[in-house]
Amino acid sequence: MSISKAVIxxxxxxxxxxxxxxxxxxxxxxxxxxxxxEYVVEEAAAAGLGDVLLITGRSKRAVEDYFDAAPxxxxxxxxKGDDARLEAVRxxxxxADLFFVRQGxxxxxxxxxxxxxxxxxxxxxxVLLGDDLIDARxxxxxxxxxxxxxxxGSVVALLEVPQDQIQLYGSAAVVPVAAGVGEGLRVxxxxxxxxxxxxVTGLVEKPAPEDAPSNLAVIGRYVLSPRVFDVLERTAPxxxxxxxxxxALATLAADPEGPGGGVYGIVFRGRRYDTGDKLDYLKxxxxxxxxxxxxxxDFREWLVGFSAGL
Numbered sequence: 001m002s003i004s005k006a007v008i009x010x011x012x013x014x015x016x017x018x019x020x021x022x023x024x025x026x027x028x029x030x031x032x033x034x035x036x037x038e039y040v041v042e043e044a045a046a047a048g049l050g051d052v053l054l055i056t057g058r059s060k061r062a063v064e065d066y067f068d069a070a071p072x073x074x075x076x077x078x079x080k081g082d083d084a085r086l087e088a089v090r091x092x093x094x095x096a097d098l099f100f101v102r103q104g105x106x107x108x109x110x111x112x113x114x115x116x117x118x119x120x121x122x123x124x125x126x127v128l129l130g131d132d133l134i135d136a137r138x139x140x141x142x143x144x145x146x147x148x149x150x151x152x153g154s155v156v157a158l159l160e161v162p163q164d165q166i167q168l169y170g171s172a173a174v175v176p177v178a179a180g181v182g183e184g185l186r187v188x189x190x191x192x193x194x195x196x197x198x199x200v201t202g203l204v205e206k207p208a209p210e211d212a213p214s215n216l217a218v219i220g221r222y223v224l225s226p227r228v229f230d231v232l233e234r235t236a237p238x239x240x241x242x243x244x245x246x247x248a249l250a251t252l253a254a255d256p257e258g259p260g261g262g263v264y265g266i267v268f269r270g271r272r273y274d275t276g277d278k279l280d281y282l283k284x285x286x287x288x289x290x291x292x293x294x295x296x297x298d299f300r301e302w303l304v305g306f307s308a309g310l
Contacts, residue, residue, distance in 0.1 A: 001149045005125040006044035009112035011057035011103040045096045047141035052096040053119050055112045067092045108242025114232045122226050129220025131276035138188040138270025148223040153262030157221035169217030170246040173202035196267035203250040227260035
């Protein structure tokens with residue numbers, strides 16, 4: 001098995017960031033000096049996924065334009081000898097082979113993934129959500145791809161969260177994996193403990209804390225078997241009246257012996273930045289800016305002084 005395709009859903013309305021997202025796609029909101037969507041495409045490309053499909057919608061033209069070449073702007077920067085900005089402008093269009101398809105109506109994440117069926121075909125593929133930015137120093141996708149190649153199943157990234165926050169996520173019921181499935185995996189410079197590679201036996205979308213099977217939350221990184229498309233075709237609208245990817249994965253998890261069946265998970269313990277709401281978005285900007293070599297020293301010094309004056 002060779003996994004080379006990534007799907008990035010980017011058709012949401014961004015209602016949590018209104019009024020800014022009335023005319024600007026939420027994926028284009030800057031995280032320091034680059035739009036959030038560029039970090040996600042860059043992550044896919046770094047994992048060897050050179051074929052990237054973005055699922056967009058109405059009013060998302062800015063996303064497509066951003067990953068296109070800009071000859072006029074490039075000519076001006078080249079004439080000025082502004083090599084640093086010229087490289088920054090050219091980089092997005094050179095990250096991967098980029099394709100776009102529109103989701104006509106926002107019917108949920110499961111429906112967005114289903115829109116990728118014709119492009120993906122009969123191959124395993126990755127899905128990356130822009131609300132979760134994974135630090136480039138802690139890449140989890142390569143380990144997830146390795147587990148999918150070893151098992152032939154689907155793989156989700158899991159995160160331990162406080163029990164009272166599990167209703168914000170999909171919650172996974174898990175059991176240990178067979179010997180050998182989780183050996184030799186790494187996330188960045190860290191080896192993945194064998195106990196952090198699990199088989200998922202059930203999934204519940206946004207359960208009440210008392211009903212959650214565990215405090216392991218599904219976050220926005222998936223490697224999926226193409227069998228998920230057939231399941232999504234049969235999946236009725238669930239929570240919120242939307243077609244939920246979690247519901248389709250629960251079906252696959254319940255049939256681990258079927259072709260392309262079985263769902264596995266890797267508990268992620270690296271650096272992750274949640275840009276899904278305003279407060280966490282601001283925290284993400286501060287954390288990434290503080291780590292930058294060009295901005296970090298002065299920014300951290302200012303933060304110390306600013307915090308002392310509060």
